[in-house]
């Protein structure tokens with residue numbers, strides 16, 4: 001299939017028939033993954049702290065230092081979580097946290113070294129906002145910071161903090177967070193050092209279709225240059241417990257009530273929604289991602305935000321990966337969304353959708369096809 005341009009992508013996103021779009025995405029998926037295998041990884045999300053100075057409006061996870069439920073994970077708890085992950089067949093930890101005002105690069109280096117001294121486990125960690133924060137505090141370049149972390153034991157970098165790669169949107173959603181260019185720069189520097197990363201997109205808040213295309217195009221353009229993204233993971237904004245829906249202009253519960261607010265009438269409301277993206281919106285964006293990102297090998301279905309049944313449907317709309325079994329997840333849960341599934345549920349869902357389940361590592365190497373379970 002010929003590569004599509006931004007104009008065609010916008011047209012597809014706005015007006016195409018959902019099933020036709022899904023069939024095209026499925027065709028691309030079958031070409032890239034002809035064996036009918038759907039992968040998953042056994043890993044654990046470990047959030048080392050929820051204290052964060054960025055205070056993004058869409059985030060329900062962050063706390064101030066003085067909040068009663070603010071925390072920094074101690075080593076004993078961290079090691080216990082890793083031991084448990086390995087016992088459950090896990091091969092990786094995803095370690096991420098808030099931007100803590102008291103932590104500097106020596107904390108992260110020591111953390112990584114202590115993990116690697118004790119455990120044989122892949123460390124996928126620290127999203128671009130965390131890496132930029134460490135670099136800025138230390139006065140180091142991004143290249144030097146990533147190299148230091150890599151030498152200390154960081155194996156790969158998750159694509160968190162991307163939300164929508166459009167500065168127009170970022171200024172409204174997360175004005176204290178790094179902009180589009182720095183997010184891309186972290187990924188580029190990591191790729192140049194030979195590290196692999198993922199790319200994500202959080203949609204369904206205040207962006208327009210044009211912003212989604214801008215995001216997809218930024219990922220595709222960098223991937224053309226570096227080939228360092230292993231996967232793309234689109235997921236939808238979860239509005240529960242976030243400032244975006246709690247501020248005065250957003251706290252009303254219906255469109256009509258919203259329309260009567262002075263903020264709406266004066267155009268200051270950002271047209272935020274009170275509900276997560278619908279199933280149709282999710283599938284449409286997932287399918288378009290598969291078609292547009294023809295140079296990114298894997299597209300991940302997000303059962304954590306969409307639930308197992310929709311994630312299963314996503315396998316016919318371009319996705320070929322089920323992501324993590326998520327022994328632990330805290331960030332989406334903080335927004336009030338919690339789908340509880342076991343490894344067996346995931347295996348069953350993949351098989352029931354007509355695919356062969358297989359456990360993988362971060363590089364998408366197959367560790368083993370699941371023959372029973």
Ligand code: SF4
Nearest residue numbers: 052054055056059062
């Ligand atoms: S999304 Fe990340 S950077 Fe933003 S407030 Fe939450 S933890 Fe902090």
